Amino acid sequence: MTSQIKSPPLKNCPKTVIDRAGLDCLFDSLRVRGFTVVGPTVRDGAIIYDNLGSTNDLPMGWTDEQEAGSYRLKKRSDKALFGYTVGPHSWKKYLFPPRQRLWMAKRQGRSFSIENNDPPENSKFAFIGVRSCELHAIGIQDRVFIGDKFIDPVYKSRREQAFIVAVNCGQAGGACFCASMNTGPKAESGFDLALTEILNRKSPYFVVEVGSAAGAEVMGDIPQRQLAEKDEQAAEAVVAGATSQMGRAMEVEGIRELLPDNPDHPRWEEVAKRCLSCANCTMACPTCFCSTVEDTTDLTGDHAERWKRWDSCFTMDFSYIHGGFVRQETKSRYRHWITHKLSTWHNQFGSSGCVGCGRCITWCPVGIDITEEVGAIRASLS
Amino acid sequence: MKQLENIITNNENFKTLSPEHVKELAGRASIIDLETGAFMFCQDGKADHFYVLTKGSVGLEIHAAGWGTVTMQTLRSGDLLGWSWMFPPYRWHFDAKTLEPSQAIAFDAATVRDKFKKDSDFGYQVMKIVATHMMDRIVAARLQILDLYGKNPDHQGYAIR
Amino acid sequence: MTVLLDDPMVTTPWVIDQMRRETADTFTFILKPVKGHGRGSFQFEPGQFNMLYVFGTGEVPISISGTQEQNGKLEHTTRVAGTVTGAMGKLRSGDVIGIRGPFGSHWPIxxxxxxxxxxxxxxxxxxxxxxxxxxxxxxxxxxxxxxxxxxxxxxxxxxxxxxxxxxxxxxxxxxxxxxxxxxxxxxxxxxxxxxxxxxxxxxxxxxxxxxxxxxxxxxxxxxxxxxxxxxxxxxxxxMERNMKCAIGHCGHCQYGPEFICKDGPVFPYNRISNLLGTREL
Structure with a gap:
């Protein structure tokens, strides 16, 4: 997974070390360059992504406990800034906005003229704390929106401008399974800078890997020291720790056939008894890309707009064709979602649509677990 | 006789029959020619033949006072007509009226039935042919009932075409 | 404010040159480009479709029913089936609709x-x-x-x-x-x-x-x-499925691994024969 729209990744990413003050400096440096700095912050009992004023807005000393259908924040015993996994938000809300005006039209007699959206303001984002699974998710959406014949211009513009500061996971959550999806926990490519947070008791610091020319350029402003061998070892230990904690695993062997070959498996009925068709999984998923359009007019009827907004394959309307709905039953909708995510995504975009972040498991109100559903179908056949 | 055997042998419908069975059928068959508008059979008439159309076309119709005539299906060369001849009371359910000058092989129902009783292999082979046409006719009727091109009562939304 | 011409979601105005009633519930639009819009010639293959936009009402996929040589005119035949096609049925020659396209695969001539x-x-x-x-x-x-x-x-x-x-x-x-x-x-x-x-x-x-x-x-x-x-x-x-974007981005028209809008609508039967038997796919 490499972003093909940014400056080419640097070979043998140069590494260096910064401290907390260096991180402050990085924020300032990004802001000076015109970036809106966004990243994790605590809000309403969860770690979400929002605008960050300074490093003080980061969730210092917080961690999360995640299980199927459960998410809780907890205080840590240290002052880690990135000591948690992923929350309900993902970066798609910036690259692929949940609501977006496509264009406006003005009636002119019996004709009309199209006016484009205002140029999007503040769409130059610096993402702070992008996890490896999320880098993969961005790469997957790249293939959907800018990787084929038709290009989504808003996505393209936001994606090209984005500056990505990745963070290597120091711990894995209860719903995480990136190791088995081969998407983490170490950020391998697709970032401008990648941080590994070393929690030493006196002064926590960060090993920085520079992944692009843009990253190197920004690092020019930042006070830093040379990487020592013990820093490198400490960083490796951090990632190894996360790998060993992985809460779940997905067995992917033969999965491209497993789900499409079993459309009438009794497990679909079984999961439908629990599934509420609430669409939470699709909203939380960092790769789900479905959208719908809405047409509006003002009261005079002379001004029309077309809006695009996130949609979910779990709604009845989603599959509407004249005469009725294709997927009337919940079992068909769940089957569609998981089969697309894990199997047919390969046919369409050359990779899985799942990055093992575990959001769909955590944020499912009834705790349906994608790894467990696959496991159940697999086990019944062996 | 020999000529009828040839006609039956060369008819696509009977290609699965053995020469002996063709011979048996030919002995119970005749060729009929019909002008446009002629009735091959009439509803409630005696079903004493069944037919394979070899030329032209026939409308399968029903008529009732106050209701008029409704054509249910058009049959053409290659189609087999009639199964009322197999079951008592041996009365036609519908009218079969030619739409153009037509020709058919007519099989004598009573003697074919008689042969069925004595020779079950002959019966099975001929019934398979008749049953294929029955299946096609039932499938077609079911599709007609579906009214596929009509408006679905739940119709909203749009169509790509 | 400028129009992004390369945005595949932006529609182009075409004027209804002629509106022909075909049957009680079907009609044909013959469209011509509005001056100052469009891109010269409109090339398409038989079987491809366009997204037709009715001002303020919405957009629907309709296949092209005209032939390829029509002096730059474009022809669509549709049946009144819902809100948008219903609104289309009320349009008259001289009214303007939006066109995006052509999209999709074509018949194998x-x-x-x-x-x-x-x-x-x-x-x-x-x-x-x-x-x-x-x-x-x-x-x-x-x-x-x-x-x-x-x-x-x-x-x-x-x-x-x-x-x-x-x-x-x-x-x-x-x-x-x-x-x-x-x-x-x-x-x-x-x-x-x-x-x-x-x-x-x-x-x-x-x-x-x-x-x-x-x-x-x-x-x-x-x-x-x-x-x-x-x-x-x-x-x-x-094949036909719900379509919102026609460019493979909105996800609605998925049929197993296929996107009807870009892999279809025309398929060789053997490519989708294993999908046709599955209910609610």
Whole structure:
């Protein structure tokens, strides 16, 4: 997974070390360059992504406990800034906005003229704390929106401008399974800078890997020291720790056939008894890309707009064709979602649509677990 | 006789029959020619033949006072007509009226039935042919009932075409 | 404010040059570009579709029913089926609609060269096949037998009737029209279009079939064609699903691994035969 729209990744990413003050400096440096700095912050009992004023807005000393259908924040015993996994938000809300005006039209007699959206303001984002699974998710959406014949211009513009500061996971959550999806926990490519947070008791610091020319350029402003061998070892230990904690695993062997070959498996009925068709999984998923359009007019009827907004394959309307709905039953909708995510995504975009972040498991109100559903179908056949 | 055997042998419908069975059928068959508008059979008439159309076309119709005539299906060369001849009371359910000058092989129902009783292999082979046409006719009727091109009562939304 | 011309979601205004009523619930728009908009010529292949936008109401996918050579004009035939097509039915010549396209795959006319061609249409499914039979007739020498089978609900619902009559009078293409339900005065064939397939003259070893209509009608037609000995990969059908973007981004039209909008709507039967039997896919 490499972003093909940014400056080419640097070979043998140069590494260096910064401290907390260096991180402050990085924020300032990004802001000076015109970036809106966004990243994790605590809000309403969860770690979400929002605008960050300074490093003080980061969730210092917080961690999360995640299980199927459960998410809780907890205080840590240290002052880690990135000591948690992923929350309900993902970066798609910036690259692929949940609501977006496509264009406006003005009636002119019996004709009309199209006016484009205002140029999007503040769409130059610096993402702070992008996890490896999320880098993969961005790469997957790249293939959907800018990787084929038709290009989504808003996505393209936001994606090209984005500056990505990745963070290597120091711990894995209860719903995480990136190791088995081969998407983490170490950020391998697709970032401008990648941080590994070393929690030493006196002064926590960060090993920085520079992944692009843009990253190197920004690092020019930042006070830093040379990487020592013990820093490198400490960083490796951090990632190894996360790998060993992985809460779940997905067995992917033969999965491209497993789900499409079993459309009438009794497990679909079984999961439908629990599934509420609430669409939470699709909203939380960092790769789900479905959208719908809405047409509006003002009261005079002379001004029309077309809006695009996130949609979910779990709604009845989603599959509407004249005469009725294709997927009337919940079992068909769940089957569609998981089969697309894990199997047919390969046919369409050359990779899985799942990055093992575990959001769909955590944020499912009834705790349906994608790894467990696959496991159940697999086990019944062996 | 020999000529009828040839006609039956060369008819696509009977290609699965053995020469002996063709011979048996030919002995119970005749060729009929019909002008446009002629009735091959009439509803409630005696079903004493069944037919394979070899030329032209026939409308399968029903008529009732106050209701008029409704054509249910058009049959053409290659189609087999009639199964009322197999079951008592041996009365036609519908009218079969030619739409153009037509020709058919007519099989004598009573003697074919008689042969069925004595020779079950002959019966099975001929019934398979008749049953294929029955299946096609039932499938077609079911599709007609579906009214596929009509408006679905739940119709909203749009169509790509 | 400027228009991003390369944004595939932005529609282009076209003016209705002529609005032709075909039957009680179907109509044809003949469109021409609005001055100052558009991009010169509009190239498309038979079977492709456009997204048609009615001001303030919405956008629907409609296949192109006109032929390729029409002096830059564009033709769409549609049936009143919902809100947007309902609003379209009320438009008159001189009104302006939005067009995005063309999108999707097309009928395999090049693959039919030197073969018998069987065109099977049901209901409004004749509209996307109209550019096909017109192209076939226009290049008559390149094909063997050409057979057009068309099933309509009633005689009053027959689309492009005078055109079909003209084609039928031409001895180089065989046209069979049938109705599901006959009404007073109809002297033509009665019965479903699939039953015509049984006796239609073609050489199954060297033929290609293009089928368009309701999904059930297409499935039964394919069975009949297979029974005649036509190979699966020589049978093409046109699928339909919900579509919002037509560019493979919105996800709505997925059919198993396929996006109907960009992999279809026209598929060789063997590519999707394993999907057709699954309910609610």
């Amino acid at each position: 090049e693959n039919a060269i030197g073969k018998d061609v069987i065109v099977v249409a049901g209901g409004i499914g004749l509209a996307p096949l109209r550019p096909v039979y017109n192209a076939l007739v226009g290049r008559r020498d390149e094909f063997n037998k050409i057979v057009l089978l068309y099933g309509s609900r009633t005689p009053e619902d027959i689309l492009f009737r005078s055109e079909l009559e003209k084609l039928s009078a031409n001895l180089d293409i065989e046209v069979f029209v049938t109705v599901d339900r006959s009404t007073m005065g109809w002297r033509g064939n009665v019965g479903v279009v699939t039953s015509l397939l049984r006796n239609v003259p073609f050489d199954p070893r060297n033929a290609v079939a293009m089928v368009c209509g309701p999904e059930i009608m297409m499935r039964f037609s394919v069975h009949e064609l297979q029974r005649r000995g036509l190979k699966e990969e020589e049978i093409y059908i046109s």
